[in-house]
Amino acid sequence: MGGHNTGSPYAPHSPEETAAMLDAVGADREADLFDIPESVRFDGEFNIPARDERTVRREVRELLDRNDQLVEFLGRGHYDHYVPSAVDHLADRQEFLTSYTQYQPEIAQGFLQALFEYQSMLVELTGLDVANCSLYDAATALGETATLAARVRESSGSHVLVPEHLQAGKRGVLENYASGVDLTVDTYPMDDGAADVGALEDAMAEDVVLVYAESPTVRGVIEESLAKIGALADGHDALFCLGSDPVALSILQEPAAVGADVVIGDAATLGLPAAYGMGLGMFATRESFLRQVPGRLVGASEDASGRRAYTLTLQTREQHIRRERATSNICTNQAWVALRAAIHAAWLGPGGLVDLAADCVSRAGTLAAEVDEIAGIQAPVHDRHHFREFVASTDQPAEAIAADLREEGFAVHAVDDHLLQVCVTETTAEATDDLVDTLEVVA
Amino acid sequence: MSYDQARWSEDDQYEPLLSEKCNREVDVDAPLPDDLTRDSLELPAPSEPELARHYTRLSQMNYGVESGPFPLGSCTMKYNPKFTEDLAALPSASVHPDRHPETVQGTLALMGRLSAYLAEIGGMDAVTLQPPAGAAGEYTGVLIARAYHEHNGEDRPEIVVPDSAHGTNFASAALAGFDVVELPSGEDGRVDPEALDAALSEDTAALMLTNPNTLGLFERDIEQIAEMVHEAGGLLYYDGANLNALLGRARPGDMGFDIMHYNVHKTFATPHGGGGPGAGPVGVVEELEPFLPTPQVREADGGSGQEGEPGGTCELHEPEHSIGKVHGFQGNWLVLVKAMAYIARLGDEGLTDASAKAVLNANYLAEEIDYEIPFGPFHHEFVASAGDQDAAAVAKRMLDYGVHPPTTKWPEIVDEALMTEPTEVENRRTLDQLAAAFDAVAAEDEETLDAAPQRTTARYIDQVTAAREPRLSWQALGEEGEE
Numbered sequence: 001m002g003g004h005n006t007g008s009p010y011a012p013h014s015p016e017e018t019a020a021m022l023d024a025v026g027a028d029r030e031a032d033l034f035d036i037p038e039s040v041r042f043d044g045e046f047n048i049p050a051r052d053e054r055t056v057r058r059e060v061r062e063l064l065d066r067n068d069q070l071v072e073f074l075g076r077g078h079y080d081h082y083v084p085s086a087v088d089h090l091a092d093r094q095e096f097l098t099s100y101t102q103y104q105p106e107i108a109q110g111f112l113q114a115l116f117e118y119q120s121m122l123v124e125l126t127g128l129d130v131a132n133c134s135l136y137d138a139a140t141a142l143g144e145t146a147t148l149a150a151r152v153r154e155s156s157g158s159h160v161l162v163p164e165h166l167q168a169g170k171r172g173v174l175e176n177y178a179s180g181v182d183l184t185v186d187t188y189p190m191d192d193g194a195a196d197v198g199a200l201e202d203a204m205a206e207d208v209v210l211v212y213a214e215s216p217t218v219r220g221v222i223e224e225s226l227a228k229i230g231a232l233a234d235g236h237d238a239l240f241c242l243g244s245d246p247v248a249l250s251i252l253q254e255p256a257a258v259g260a261d262v263v264i265g266d267a268a269t270l271g272l273p274a275a276y277g278m279g280l281g282m283f284a285t286r287e288s289f290l291r292q293v294p295g296r297l298v299g300a301s302e303d304a305s306g307r308r309a310y311t312l313t314l315q316t317r318e319q320h321i322r323r324e325r326a327t328s329n330i331c332t333n334q335a336w337v338a339l340r341a342a343i344h345a346a347w348l349g350p351g352g353l354v355d356l357a358a359d360c361v362s363r364a365g366t367l368a369a370e371v372d373e374i375a376g377i378q379a380p381v382h383d384r385h386h387f388r389e390f391v392a393s394t395d396q397p398a399e400a401i402a403a404d405l406r407e408e409g410f411a412v413h414a415v416d417d418h419l420l421q422v423c424v425t426e427t428t429a430e431a432t433d434d435l436v437d438t439l440e441v442v443a
Numbered sequence: 444m445s446y447d448q449a450r451w452s453e454d455d456q457y458e459p460l461l462s463e464k465c466n467r468e469v470d471v472d473a474p475l476p477d478d479l480t481r482d483s484l485e486l487p488a489p490s491e492p493e494l495a496r497h498y499t500r501l502s503q504m505n506y507g508v509e510s511g512p513f514p515l516g517s518c519t520m521k522y523n524p525k526f527t528e529d530l531a532a533l534p535s536a537s538v539h540p541d542r543h544p545e546t547v548q549g550t551l552a553l554m555g556r557l558s559a560y561l562a563e564i565g566g567m568d569a570v571t572l573q574p575p576a577g578a579a580g581e582y583t584g585v586l587i588a589r590a591y592h593e594h595n596g597e598d599r600p601e602i603v604v605p606d607s608a609h610g611t612n613f614a615s616a617a618l619a620g621f622d623v624v625e626l627p628s629g630e631d632g633r634v635d636p637e638a639l640d641a642a643l644s645e646d647t648a649a650l651m652l653t654n655p656n657t658l659g660l661f662e663r664d665i666e667q668i669a670e671m672v673h674e675a676g677g678l679l680y681y682d683g684a685n686l687n688a689l690l691g692r693a694r695p696g697d698m699g700f701d702i703m704h705y706n707v708h709k710t711f712a713t714p715h716g717g718g719g720p721g722a723g724p725v726g727v728v729e730e731l732e733p734f735l736p737t738p739q740v741r742e743a744d745g746g747s748g749q750e751g752e753p754g755g756t757c758e759l760h761e762p763e764h765s766i767g768k769v770h771g772f773q774g775n776w777l778v779l780v781k782a783m784a785y786i787a788r789l790g791d792e793g794l795t796d797a798s799a800k801a802v803l804n805a806n807y808l809a810e811e812i813d814y815e816i817p818f819g820p821f822h823h824e825f826v827a828s829a830g831d832q833d834a835a836a837v838a839k840r841m842l843d844y845g846v847h848p849p850t851t852k853w854p855e856i857v858d859e860a861l862m863t864e865p866t867e868v869e870n871r872r873t874l875d876q877l878a879a880a881f882d883a884v885a886a887e888d889e890e891t892l893d894a895a896p897q898r899t900t901a902r903y904i905d906q907v908t909a910a911r912e913p914r915l916s917w918q919a920l921g922e923e924g925e926e
C-alpha cells in the first residue's frame with residue numbers, strides 16, 4: 001500500500017516521513033518516545049502473524065463456515081426479522097458509522113436528528129413522554145430500571161418482582177444491577193403462561209419498588225392483565241416496568257395506557273439480524289422521571305441563526321459530569337443500532353409495522369395449530385394469544401427431539417424436560433412445512 | 444485548510460423531520476381482541492427513495508473519521524478498515540444466541556481466538572468478551588473484584604479512583620455498590636504514592652488506573668503502586684482506554700494489573716457508530732478466572748479454551764464462582780468479529796507499529812502547536828491548555844478549519860484542557876494542517892471565537908435552553924405549538 005513501511009497498513013508513514021518526524025521531535029528512534037521503565041517493558045511476541053486482507057477474509061470466512069446452517073426457529077428474547085438492504089447501505093455511510101458521540105453538535109446535526117427521530121418513534125410506540133437514544137440491550141435496560149426504582153423509591157422498599165418465566169440473561173443482569181443498590185429480585189408465578197395476578201397481589205408487599213412484566217412474554221404469550229398489574233404497582237407505590245419490543249408495540253395497547261412507568265426491551269428486533277444476541281436497549285419513561293433517565297438524550301434547541309437544531313441534553317445526569325452520582329455508568333452506547341432501527345421502522349412505515357406485527361400473531365397461531373396435529377405433541381401449551389412463538393409439550397424428551405431436529409437442519413428451544421419452544425417470523429416462514437414434516441418423524 | 448459542511452435547510456430548520464415530511468396514521472387491524480390492541484399508529488411512511496435521500500442528507504450533515512482528522516482525546520478515533528465490515532455482514536456471522544454450541548463452532552472458535560489474542564496483548568490469563576462497552580467492562584471488573592473479596596470472606600467497600608480518571612470509573616464502581624475514594628494527582632500529574640498510601644486501607648477492594656493516564660503520562664511507579672495495592676489486599680484494575688499507547692511495548696499484566704478491560708472501538712479500530720456500539724472485553728489473571736461472567740468458551744477436551752485452535756471442538760461453560768451476566772447474551776458480537784479481523788490483519792508487527800506511530804504523531808503534533816502542554820513526557824495523547832481562551836470556544840472555532848476538535852475541559856487538572864489524540868492514521872501533511880488549525884485559533888480574539896462556528900451545518904447551539912426546556916421528541920415540538 002502506497003509508500004508505507006512494514007507495520008500497520010493504516011498508519012501512512014513512509015520511512016522518510018518517520019525519520020523527518022522523529023527529527024522534528026528530537027528523538028533517534030520511536031522506542032525513545034516511550035517513557036516506560038525497563039522492568040515493565042515487553043520484549044516478547046504476541047505470536048500473532050500479520051496477514052494480508054485477502055487472507056484474513058478467507059480465514060474468518062472459513063472459521064464462520066464451521067457454523068452449521070440451520071433454520072432457526074429461535075426467539076426467547078431475541079428475534080430475527082428481515083432487514084431491508086436500505087438499512088445497511090444508509091447506516092454504513094461513513095459519516096454515520098465512523099463518527100462518535102455528538103460532543104460538538106454543530107458538526108453532528110445529522111446523527112443527532114436521526115437519534116431524535118428514533119426517540120420520537122419510541123414515544124409514539126410506547127405512549128410515554130421520553131425515550132433515550134439507547135442502552136446496551138434489553139437486559140441492561142431492565143437493570144438500569146431497577147437502579148432508577150431504587151433512586152426514586154418513596155418507601156424503604158428493597159424488592160423487585162419479576163415473572164417466573166424470564167430469559168436467563170435478563171434475570172442474571174438484573175440480579176447484578178439490583179445487588180449494587182441493595183435490591184433483591186423475587187419472582188411471581190405465572191398462570192398458564194401469563195402473570196398470575198392474584199399471586200402477584202399476594203407478593204406485593206410494602207417493600208416492593210419495581211414490578212416487571214412482559215408482553216409478549218419470553219414464551220411468546222401476549223399478557224392480558226397489564227392494566228391490573230399497573231394498578232397493583234401503583235397502589236403499592238412501586239414502579240411498573242413493561243418489557244416489549246417495537247414490532248409488538250406496533251399493535252399492542254400503548255404501555256402508557258396500562259400504567260407503565262418504564263418500557264424496556266430489545267429495539268434491535270428492527271435493524272439487526274440475529275447477530276448472536278447483539279441488541280439495542282430500548283428505554284422510555286414518564287416525564288416525571290426525566291432527570292433520572294440513564295443514558296443519552298437528544299433534545300431540540302436553536303442555533304445562532306435561529307434554526308431548529310439538535311443537541312445532547314440534560315447531561316448533568318451523566319457520568320462525565322456527575323461521576324459516582326450519575327444515573328448510569330453508560331458512555332459508549334448503541335447509537336448506530338438505534339439509527340438502523342429507525343431506518344428500518346421508517347422503511348416499513350406504520351402500515352408495514354402493523355402488518356409485520358399482525359403476521360407475528362397469525363404465524364405463531366397457525367404453526368402452533370399445525371404442530372398440534374402431530375401425534376405426541378400438544379401446542380400451544382398455553383391457552384393464550386401468541387406473538388412470534390409458543391411452547392409445545394412433547395411426549396418424548398424435548399432435548400432428544402431438539403437434537404433430532406438439529407440433525408435435520410432446524411434449531412428450536414428445549415425449555416424443559418418435555419417442553420419445546422418454536423419461534424417463527426418472515427425469515428423462517430417458508431420452512432415451517434419442512435419443520436412440521438420433520439417433527440412428525442422425530443417427535 | 445477550511446471546510447464548509449453540507450447545510451440542507453428549509454425555513455427555520457435544517458432537514459425537516461421525517462414526521463414533518465410524511466407522517467401517516469393507520470388503523471391497527473390485528474388478529475387479536477380489541478382490548479389488547481392500540482387503535483392506531485402514527486409514524487413516518489417515506490418511500491424508499493425519500494428515505495434514502497433523508498438519511499443521505501443527514502449523513503452529509505455529520506462528521507466522521509473519513510471526513511477529516513478526528514483527534515478527540517481518549518476516544519482513539521482511528522480509521523476503521525472497510526474489510527472488517529464485510530466480515531461482520533457475513534450471513535454465517537449472524538446466528539441466534541441460543542443455538543446449541545455444537546452447531547456454532549465457528550462463532551465459538553472465533554471468540555476463543557479473539558480471547559487468546561487479547562490475553563496475549565494484555566498479558567492476561569483469561570478473557571470474557573461479554574461486556575458491550577468500556578464502561579460495561581469496568582463494571583464487570585469491579586463485580587469480579589467484589590465477588591473475589593466476598594469469596595475470601597472479606598468486606599471491602601471502597602474503590603480508589605484517581606481524580607484524573609474518566610467519569611465511567613467512578614460511576615461503574617458506584618453501580619456495583621462501592622464507595623468511591625478519590626485519589627488526588629501528584630504534582631507531576633501521576634499517582635502520588637503518598638496520597639495512595641493514605642487512600643488505601645483494609646476497606647480497599649481495588650484501585651482503578653489508566654496507564655498511560657488521561658494526560659498521556661506513563662505511571663512510572665506502577666510496580667510500586669501495584670505492590671502497595673496488593674499489600675493492602677486490594678486488586679489493581681486497568682482501564683484499557685489508552686492501550687493504543689502501549690501495544691507491543693508493555694502489557695498491563697506484566698505491570699501487576701489483575702483485571703483490565705480492552706476498548707476494542709478504540710484500540711482495535713471498530714467503528715464508533717455515532718456513539719456506539721463498542722465492546723469492552725475483560726481480561727483477568729488466573730486467580731480471578733473462576734469469577735468471569737457466564738458462559739465462557741473453552742475447548743471441549745478440557746483445554747483452556749483460549750487457544751481456539753482450528754479443528755478443536757469448543758463448548759460453553761459456567762466458571763465456578765461466576766459473577767453471572769453483564770449482557771443478556773454474548774455482548775456486541777458483530778463488533779467482536781471486526782476486532783478479531785483487525786488484530787489478525789495487523790499481527791505483532793502492525794500492532795506495535797500502530798502504537799509507535801500513534802505516539803510519534805502525538806509528539807509531532809505537540810511540537811508544532813503553540814498551546815502550552817503542562818505535563819509530559821506523554822505518549823499517544825497530550826493535554827494542552829487553552830490558557831486565557833475558553834477551551835470550549837477553541838473547539839467550536841476549530842470546526843471551521845475542517846478538523847474535529849480535541850476533547851475539552853477534561854481532565855480538570857489542566858486549565859482549559861484540550862485533550863488531543865491524533866492516532867496513528869494521520870500523516871505528516873494532515874498533522875501540519877491540524878497544527879495550523881490550532882495555531883490559527885490560538886491567535887484569534889474572543890469575538891471571533893464566540894462567533895464560531897460559521898462553516899458547520901448548524902451555527903452555535905444553545906445547550907442551556909435545550910436543558911431548561913427539554914423537547915425530546917417531535918411530539919414535544921408539536922405540544923409547544925412552536926413549530
Ligand SMILES: Cc1ncc(COP(=O)(O)O)c(C=O)c1O
Nearest residue numbers: 331332517576577578609611684
Ligand atoms: C479513559 C476512559 N475510560 C473509560 C471510558 C469508557 O469507555 P466506553 O465509552 O467504551 O464505555 C472512556 C471512553 O470514552 C475513556 O476515555
